[in-house]
Amino acid sequence: MDERVLSLPELFAARLGCADAPAVIAGEECLxxxxxxxxxxxVAAYLAGRGAAAEVVVGISLPRSVDFVVAVLGVLKSGAAFLPIDPLEPLExxxxxxxxxxxxxxxxxERLRCDESIIDSFPADAPAHHPDPDSLAYVIYTSGSTGTPKGVMVQHASVVNYLTWAAEHYGGAEGxxxxxxxxxxxxxxxxxxxxxxxGRPVHVLPGAESLIDELPMALARGGLGFVKLTPAHLDLLSAALDPATAGGAARLLIGGEALRFAQLDLWRTASPDTVIVNEYGPTEATVxxxxxxxxxATGGDGPVPIGHAIAGATLRVLDEQLRPVPDGEVGELYVGGPPVSRGYLHRPAMTAAAFLxxxxxxxGRVYRTGDLVRRDGGGMLVYVGRTDDQVKLGGHRIELGEVETVMRGIEGVRAVTVALRAPGTSAAALTxxxxLxxxxDTDGVLRVLRERLPDYMVPAEVHAVDTFPLTTQGKVNRTLLLESLDGTADTDLERDVSEIVGDLVAIKSVDVGESFFAMGGDSAxxxxxxxRLGRAYQVDVPDAVWLQRPSVAGFAELIRTYRRHGRDAALSLVGQS
Incomplete structure (x- = not known):
C-alpha cells in the first residue's frame, strides 16, 4: 500500500517536537x-473566517520579515493557496x-496592523483539517511571452515531492x-x-536591505547550511565578499539562469570545499x-552542466516531432513526473499548449520548457539556450544562445548578453x-567573432558595460540594456519614478524638478x-548619492547613469550638481 502524500502543513507539524528551537530569525526578532x-x-483561523478554503487564492504582499513567514504558513493551514506579490512591484x-x-x-x-487585535483574538489551536495533497499550494506569476504575466499553479503534492528531496540533500546543516x-x-x-x-532556522534578510549589503555579513557570521541565489546575484556577491568569509555556507544553490564555471572562481580559490549545486527547473516544474x-574546487570552462533528474522527474530531450534526439545533439527539454505543476491559472488554452x-x-503529462539542451559524454544535461531566443534576421534563423556561447569562449570576455535591436524593422540588428x-576592447572581440561565426551571426554592435541591469527576479534585463542605447526609456523612466514618489507623498501630479522634501517628504x-528605487531599478549606491538631487529628474539621471555607465559613474555624480 502506497504511503499517503502529506501536505505542507502536515510536514511542518512533524517538526513541532523541537518547539523551543529557533525557527525564524530576522535581525533582533526571533520566533x-x-x-x-x-x-x-x-492567521489561518482569521483567513478561514473570511472565506479562505481549498482552491481559494490569498495574496501576500509583505517585505521579507517574520510576518511574511507567518503569513505563508497561515494561508497554507487555512487550506488556501498563497500568491506572493512583491510590495515594490509597479502598482498597475x-x-x-x-x-x-x-x-x-x-x-x-497595513491589513496586519489594522487587524492585529482581531487576529490575536483567535485561538492558537491547529486547524481541524489539513489540505488535500492535490489541492493548490501556491500561485507564482511569471513573465509571459506576450508581455502579460501568467500565474503558475503548483499543488501540494508537487512541492512536497521537491521539498522532501531537498530536505534530504540540503537540510542536514545546523545553521x-x-x-x-x-x-x-x-x-x-x-x-x-x-x-x-x-528543524533548522530561517535567517530572513530584511526586505529593506539590498543583497550585497546583507548577504556578505550573513556569510561572515558563518555556519549556514546553504544560500540560494541566481548567477547574476552571484556576480554581485563575488565583488562584495571578503574571500576569507566565502565558506560561510556549506552549499551554494544556484538557479534561475545559466551558470558558468568562471563565476565560481572566488569559491574555487578561497573556499574549495564549498559544495556547489547548479539547480535547474522552471516554475512550471516546481522549483x-x-x-x-x-x-x-572542480575546475572547468564554459557553462556548468545542469546535471541529472532529481525528485522523481523524467527528463526527455526531443526534436520538433517529439522524438528523442541522440546524445550530444541539441533538442528541447520536456519534464515529466511528480514535479509537473497543474498549469496556468485561468488560461486553459495556454496550459494545453505547454502541458502535453x-x-x-x-x-502522464510533460511540460514543454522551451529550453534547448544536450547530453554530454557523461550523460549530464547541458543548457544551450531558449527556443524563444531564436530570432530571424535577413532570412537567417539565429540562436542568440549560440552567439553568446561563442563570445564567452573569447579570452577576456567575462560575461555577455546578446539581443535583437529594433526587431521587425529595417534597422534590426544583433547587439x-x-x-571585459x-x-x-570591443574591436578585438569583433575580430575574433568574425573568425568564428558566419557573417550573419556576428553582432553589428558590441558594447562594453560595467554591470548588467537585473530584473526583480535576478535575471539580466535585456530590455533595459537596449533602452540604454537609444534613450527611449527616459520619458517612461521619469513617469515611473514619478509614480513611486507620488505614492509616498500622496500627490497625483509630480513636478519632475521639484525637491522630494518640498513635496512633503521627510527623512523617514x-x-x-x-x-524602493534601489530595489525596483537594481541600483546599489549609498542613500546620500540618491539624495544629492532629490527630485524625479535627479533620481532618473542617477538610474540612467548607473544603467549605462555603471556604479562608479553613478557615484561620481555626487558633488556635480
Whole structure:
C-alpha cells in the first residue's frame, strides 16, 4: 500500500517536537517553532473566517520579515493557496495580478496592523483539517511571452515531492539557510521551507536591505547550511565578499539562469570545499527537476552542466516531432513526473499548449520548457539556450544562445548578453553587451567573432558595460540594456519614478524638478523611497548619492547613469550638481 502524500502543513507539524528551537530569525526578532505554529494558526483561523478554503487564492504582499513567514504558513493551514506579490512591484502590475488571480484578500503590512487585535483574538489551536495533497499550494506569476504575466499553479503534492528531496540533500546543516531572494519567485521556496521542515532556522534578510549589503555579513557570521541565489546575484556577491568569509555556507544553490564555471572562481580559490549545486527547473516544474552537485574546487570552462533528474522527474530531450534526439545533439527539454505543476491559472488554452501528453508513458503529462539542451559524454544535461531566443534576421534563423556561447569562449570576455535591436524593422540588428577584462576592447572581440561565426551571426554592435541591469527576479534585463542605447526609456523612466514618489507623498501630479522634501517628504519617507528605487531599478549606491538631487529628474539621471555607465559613474555624480 502506497504511503499517503502529506501536505505542507502536515510536514511542518512533524517538526513541532523541537518547539523551543529557533525557527525564524530576522535581525533582533526571533520566533521559535512553537511560536511560529501558534501565530500561523491564528492567521489561518482569521483567513478561514473570511472565506479562505481549498482552491481559494490569498495574496501576500509583505517585505521579507517574520510576518511574511507567518503569513505563508497561515494561508497554507487555512487550506488556501498563497500568491506572493512583491510590495515594490509597479502598482498597475499588482492590480493586474490581484484581479487576474481572483484573490480573496491580500495580506499587507497595513491589513496586519489594522487587524492585529482581531487576529490575536483567535485561538492558537491547529486547524481541524489539513489540505488535500492535490489541492493548490501556491500561485507564482511569471513573465509571459506576450508581455502579460501568467500565474503558475503548483499543488501540494508537487512541492512536497521537491521539498522532501531537498530536505534530504540540503537540510542536514545546523545553521539553517538565508532567505534573501525575491519573494515573488520560487527561489524562496527552498530557502524558506527546507530549514523549517528539518528543524533548522530561517535567517530572513530584511526586505529593506539590498543583497550585497546583507548577504556578505550573513556569510561572515558563518555556519549556514546553504544560500540560494541566481548567477547574476552571484556576480554581485563575488565583488562584495571578503574571500576569507566565502565558506560561510556549506552549499551554494544556484538557479534561475545559466551558470558558468568562471563565476565560481572566488569559491574555487578561497573556499574549495564549498559544495556547489547548479539547480535547474522552471516554475512550471516546481522549483527544480534537475541538479548538478560538485565541490567548488572542480575546475572547468564554459557553462556548468545542469546535471541529472532529481525528485522523481523524467527528463526527455526531443526534436520538433517529439522524438528523442541522440546524445550530444541539441533538442528541447520536456519534464515529466511528480514535479509537473497543474498549469496556468485561468488560461486553459495556454496550459494545453505547454502541458502535453507524455509520449513515454500512459496517462502522464510533460511540460514543454522551451529550453534547448544536450547530453554530454557523461550523460549530464547541458543548457544551450531558449527556443524563444531564436530570432530571424535577413532570412537567417539565429540562436542568440549560440552567439553568446561563442563570445564567452573569447579570452577576456567575462560575461555577455546578446539581443535583437529594433526587431521587425529595417534597422534590426544583433547587439551584444559584454563585461571585459582590462586590456580587452570591443574591436578585438569583433575580430575574433568574425573568425568564428558566419557573417550573419556576428553582432553589428558590441558594447562594453560595467554591470548588467537585473530584473526583480535576478535575471539580466535585456530590455533595459537596449533602452540604454537609444534613450527611449527616459520619458517612461521619469513617469515611473514619478509614480513611486507620488505614492509616498500622496500627490497625483509630480513636478519632475521639484525637491522630494518640498513635496512633503521627510527623512523617514526618504529612506523608504531610496529602498524602493534601489530595489525596483537594481541600483546599489549609498542613500546620500540618491539624495544629492532629490527630485524625479535627479533620481532618473542617477538610474540612467548607473544603467549605462555603471556604479562608479553613478557615484561620481555626487558633488556635480
Amino acid at each position: 521559535t517553532f512553537g511560536e511560529l505554529d501558534r501565530r500561523s494558526n491564528q 502590475r499588482k492590480r493586474f495580478i490581484v484581479e487576474d488571480a481572483h484573490v480573496l484578500l491580500t495580506l499587507t503590512e 539553517g539557510a538565508v532567505l534573501q531572494s525575491p519573494l515573488n519567485t520560487d527561489l524562496g521556496i527552498t530557502s524558506l521551507f527546507v530549514p523549517l521542515l528539518t 527544480a527537476c534537475c541538479a548538478n552537485e560538485f565541490p567548488a 501528453p507524455d509520449p513515454g508513458s500512459d496517462g 551584444a553587451f559584454v563585461q 577584462d582590462d586590456g580587452v 519617507l526618504a529612506a523608504r523611497l531610496v529602498t
